[in-house]
Amino acid sequence: MVPLILLALGAPGTLAPSFTAKGCSFVAISSALPTPIPSPDGAELEVPPGEYSLRVFCEPSLALSVPSVKVASAKVTKLKVEVRPTAARVLAKRGSALRQGTVRLYPVGGPYEDPLAEHPANQKFTAAEGRFDLVVALAGEPGELLLRKVELKGKKVRTIDAAFDPGTVTVEALQNEKKTDAIVRLFRAQDPSPVAEEHAGVPISVAPGRYQLEVALAAAADFRSARELIWILPNKATKVTRKFTSGKITVRVTSSGRSIPSVVRLRMPGASDFFNYFKSPGSAVLAPGRYDVILEPEGLEGMARHERLDVLVEAKQETRVDVDLTPATVIFEVRQDGTPMPIEAVEILSGGGGRLSIRPNADGEYKLWPGRYEFVVHLASGRVARDGPFDVSFGASITRVVELSVGTIKVRPERDGVIDDEATVYAFRPGAAEAVAKGRGACELPLAPGIYDIKVGSGAITAWREGVRVEAKKSVTVVVPLVGATHEAPPGESPEAPLPEGDAP
Numbered sequence: 001m002v003p004l005i006l007l008a009l010g011a012p013g014t015l016a017p018s019f020t021a022k023g024c025s026f027v028a029i030s031s032a033l034p035t036p037i038p039s040p041d042g043a044e045l046e047v048p049p050g051e052y053s054l055r056v057f058c059e060p061s062l063a064l065s066v067p068s069v070k071v072a073s074a075k076v077t078k079l080k081v082e083v084r085p086t087a088a089r090v091l092a093k094r095g096s097a098l099r100q101g102t103v104r105l106y107p108v109g110g111p112y113e114d115p116l117a118e119h120p121a122n123q124k125f126t127a128a129e130g131r132f133d134l135v136v137a138l139a140g141e142p143g144e145l146l147l148r149k150v151e152l153k154g155k156k157v158r159t160i161d162a163a164f165d166p167g168t169v170t171v172e173a174l175q176n177e178k179k180t181d182a183i184v185r186l187f188r189a190q191d192p193s194p195v196a197e198e199h200a201g202v203p204i205s206v207a208p209g210r211y212q213l214e215v216a217l218a219a220a221a222d223f224r225s226a227r228e229l230i231w232i233l234p235n236k237a238t239k240v241t242r243k244f245t246s247g248k249i250t251v252r253v254t255s256s257g258r259s260i261p262s263v264v265r266l267r268m269p270g271a272s273d274f275f276n277y278f279k280s281p282g283s284a285v286l287a288p289g290r291y292d293v294i295l296e297p298e299g300l301e302g303m304a305r306h307e308r309l310d311v312l313v314e315a316k317q318e319t320r321v322d323v324d325l326t327p328a329t330v331i332f333e334v335r336q337d338g339t340p341m342p343i344e345a346v347e348i349l350s351g352g353g354g355r356l357s358i359r360p361n362a363d364g365e366y367k368l369w370p371g372r373y374e375f376v377v378h379l380a381s382g383r384v385a386r387d388g389p390f391d392v393s394f395g396a397s398i399t400r401v402v403e404l405s406v407g408t409i410k411v412r413p414e415r416d417g418v419i420d421d422e423a424t425v426y427a428f429r430p431g432a433a434e435a436v437a438k439g440r441g442a443c444e445l446p447l448a449p450g451i452y453d454i455k456v457g458s459g460a461i462t463a464w465r466e467g468v469r470v471e472a473k474k475s476v477t478v479v480v481p482l483v484g485a486t487h488e489a490p491p492g493e494s495p496e497a498p499l500p501e502g503d504a505p
Contacts, residue, residue, distance in 0.1 A: 013071040015052065016044035021083035021128075023059030028052045028069075049073040053107070055116060058083045062128035063116035065107035084129045087157040092121040092136050092145075094164045100139040103162075105132045108149055112210070121162070129153040136162040142188070142195075144209030146231045165234040166205045171215055173200040175244045175285075176316045181218040182242070186211040187227065208234040215242040219285055247313040250283040253297055255325040263296040269310055288315040297325055303369055327367040328392035334377055334385050336404035347376040349433070351389055368392050374432055375400065385448065386436045388429060406446045407470040410477040411439065413456045413463075420482055423458040430466070444475075456480045 015028055024042045030052050039045050054066035062083055071077045092101040100122070104115035108131055119125035121136060134147040143164045152158060173182035185194040186206060195211070196204045199218070212227040225242050232238055253262040259281065265274040266284065269292055278284055280295070293308040303325055313319045334341040348356045351372030360366050374388035385402045392398060413423035421441035428435050430453055437445040449472045454465040461482050468478055 010049050011073045012046045013049050013073055014044055014076040015047050015069065015071050016076055016078045017042075017054065017056075017066075017069075017081050018078070019056065019058060019081050019083050021058040021062060021085075024081075024083065025057050027055045029055065044076075047071055054081075055107075056081055056083065056128075057116075058128070061117065061126055063105065064128040064130040065116060065132075067107065082129075084153075085126055086129045086152050086154055087124055087126050088152050088160060089124045089157055090119075090121050090134065090136055090160045090162050092138060092162045092164065094138075094143070098122050099141070099164065101162075102137050102139070104135045104137070106135060108133050112146075124157055127152050134160070134162075138164065142209070143207040145234065146208075146210070163234050164208060167208050167232040167234050167236045167238065168203040168205045169211075169213070169230065169232055169238040169240060170203045171200050171213070172239070172241045173215055173217070173244065174241065175217060175246055177243075180244075183216045183218055185214045185216070187214065188212070203237070206232055208232050213240065217244060217246075217285060245288065245315050246285045247288050247315055248283055248285055248318040249291070249293070249311065249313050249321060250281070250318060251278075251293060251295070251321045251323070252281040253295055253323045253325060255297070255300060255327075257326075260300060260325060261298045263298075265294040265296070267292045267294065283318075286313045288313055293321055295323060295325075300325060303327075324395060326395040327369050328394065328396040328398060330366040330368055330373075330392065331364065331399045332366065332375055332377065332387070333399065333401045334379060334404060335401060341404060342380040343377055344380045345378040347378075349374040349376065349388075351431075351433075370394055372431070374429070374434075375402075377402065386429070386432075389431050403449055403472060405472040406448055407472055408475040409445045409447060409452065409454065409468060409470055410442075410475060411445065411454060411456070412442050412477065412479045413458065413482055414479060415458070415482040420458050423456050423482065425480075426455040426457075428453045428455065454478055454480060456482065458482050 017026060019042065025040050026042060028037045028045055028047055030050050032050050037045055037047055049071055052069045052071060054069060056066065057063050062085055066081060069077060069079060090103045092099045103119045103121050105117045105127060106112050106115055110133065112135055117127060129152055131149055131151045134150050136145040145162045145164060147162065150160065171184045173180050182200040184198050184200055184204065186196040186204060187194050188211060196206050198204045210229055210231050213230045214227045215225045230240065251264045253260045262280045264278050264280050266276045267274040269290055276284055290310050290312055293311050295306045297303055306325060308321060308323065311319065311321060332346060334343060348358050350356055358366060370393050372389045372391050374386065377385045385404065387400050387402045409427065411425045413420045413425065419442050423441060425439040425443055426435040427437040427445050427447060430451055437447055439445055447470045449470055452468050452470060454468055456463045463480050463482055465478050465480050468476065470476060
């Protein structure tokens, strides 16, 4: 079966190199393919059309790289690869002393992962003629030296000095195209701790070798560049520029006109955890994008957390997030025919029906956080009035008035046109968890003016009549049909009585 990747790239071509040395094999490598294609015996290969580099290995220990070969679809690409031996010696020195180490040969420009060949330092070795990048690593001590584009050729042994003198790197950091302070860190591969740390603009002197470079803005430790591989060469001054494009978010939290210290946490939209935090009033430098802002105010009883979601931070701009956590002010009055009635106690219920311990201030005002509430008011006369549910928002000023001049709902629960005296009748405020009035059979429910939902239950049957309007000093009649089974059980039995054994239902 032809691999799918070959079908996608087109009809294959043939790669047919010939070699001037014996015992050669090669590997064809393409960026369009997930894995190299080997030819262990050096025979021609059928490969997808495209551009390849070749790694050639010949006896006794000759290895070289052919950087670019183009293979056309349905054609044979022939090339002659000259493989001639030469000899070299690489002297690994620290000061004037030789050090033990390893010399690895790579194609020019890398990658520096899988070497073409590997030899001990300070000793003569045989290699194929060609141009290579050499990486010299010391044994048991830090230091790795990159020698670029080293040409090996001729019959004489070439001696190459690899001096492990320190080199320097200096980083310039630009934030929105202006110079800024930054923290520069150098890491060795697989080492979580930096081998050097300094401010931008200050030269860092280290042993030559490959390092992971990380640059973080000094004013925003979480705003940093991705780690990038750099080579520091002996006695060379390497200069690097890192550019940051950023925006700024400034958060200020107030309540009733005063500043409220808060912990500000930042997270990516939809993320489960935050990546940065600071105290408000305060700021953070961020990459342009959208962020969730989570606030944890201090000293506001009942308000432990507030969120502003999907806040846009634009490049080179400051985004100000001013959050006013002033609670709503609610005043509650009960009147009868326009005259205020004395209130003995007030219960406040949350939208889910739970009772809240909230007391009024000296002016009789209730301070409520955003949400849905119901009020249950106990009058000095012993009567009870209910109001709600109603919604409040930050900073709202609300006066709730309950008028005791009542109207009446006459409810007639009917089953097949006959009043069901056993039916239970409830009146609810729309969305409320508890009924404000209850009756049985054909009944009259005195209710404050407003809109009500009527629920009637009889046995397994439940019926609703929603949106019934009650007006002061007026009566409205509501007929609620109980639609369902009309079978009546024989005297002495209930519809739920078990059947005798052997009887089918």
